[in-house]
């Protein structure tokens with residue numbers, strides 16, 4: 567067991583690695599080599615990455631791929647995706663191409679309102695608190711003037727400040743529920759700074775501030791995307807049956823949370839990949855989207871499927887609080903590149919693109935699940951991954967791939983096939 571260490575953050579990177587190797591790693595030489603292999607040879611770029619977080623000792627790469635042929639609201643996009651899971655980018659590309667021949671995706675931002683709250687305890691009379699709030703409201707706005715000045719120039723700022731009584735759920739608990747427009751920035755720092763400034767002027771002997779923080783539940787920062795076509799255009803032989811199965815798949819996810827979680831995980835395969843590639847906060851998006859999926863009190867599908875007069879419509883409605891300026895979006899070279907690939911979109915346009923990526927991914931998953939099964943698509947990449955793990959060379963890979971054709975890919979099966987080739 568390693569001894570506790572103090573002053574760790576003050577050690578140099580090499581000293582941190584030495585400490586780690588001595589205390590936790592078996593083959594210290596090899597471990598140090600692995601960490602160094604992932605350092606960037608461009609020192610300035612490495613320093614940039616070192617400075618993103620604390621105690622950086624290396625970089626953790628993720629594959630960065632692109633899915634071309636997306637048509638959204640009549641415009642063509644190639645969507646960058648950062649994801650480690652095989653088949654996701656391929657599925658996105660296939661679905662994009664499929665729908666681009668049928669008018670493409672339609673997407674619309676419904677609203678962009680973001681939320682922050684000052685949570686506080688108050689034991690006095692509610693009427694007194696309401697009077698105090700009314701008297702203080704202007705001062706709350708004034709307290710944030712320096713922070714909101716620039717945001718207001720860009721068309722954003724504080725939309726409203728509301729006093730909310732939550733005492734029926736928790737004794738003495740009230741909040742200032744504040745709504746914001748943050749235009750093209752995700753706005754986390756802006757919102758939190760505003761809230762802390764408000765809390766400072768709102769607190770008194772009776773108002774006991776507990777915390778001030780933005781909410782990642784943003785049901786009013788909403789975007790909708792859909793695709794639609796005649797059922798006959800969905801499938802070469804039996805479009806009506808295919809459409810029905812898709813409808814049933816969504817219906818199952820609406821009544822069965824076990825399935826809904828996996829269904830929505832497929833949606834998030836597309837969403838997270840673009841959120842990460844554009845330098846946005848995927849934990850915030852994940853938390854907000856899943857809460858939205860459970861807004862009725864039951865966890866349900868994020869997508870909808872409708873067949874009406876032989877027209878199939880597949881759609882999604884999700885909250886996405888995104889930014890295209892500030893934070894990592896403006897500092898990580900690959901995030902900047904991703905945004906450039908997307909034509910430097912506004913936050914609203916990015917909401918539309920990312921909603922489409924989620925919808926496309928869900929369409930691909932349900933199409934596979936209700937027809938061939940999911941494994942067919944996964945097997946090819948699974949085989950490549952196993953062969954890489956077994957350090958097969960190019961010739962061995964080719965021979966094993968041929969030998970495995972039509973067979974279910976399992977680790978032991980691939981080992982056996984490779985042994986045969988090597989023999």
Ligand code: MEV
Pocket residue numbers: 651828829830831832833835931932935940
């Ligand atoms: C795998 O990453 C995602 C799926 O499980 C989604 C789904 O089941 O709908 C294929």
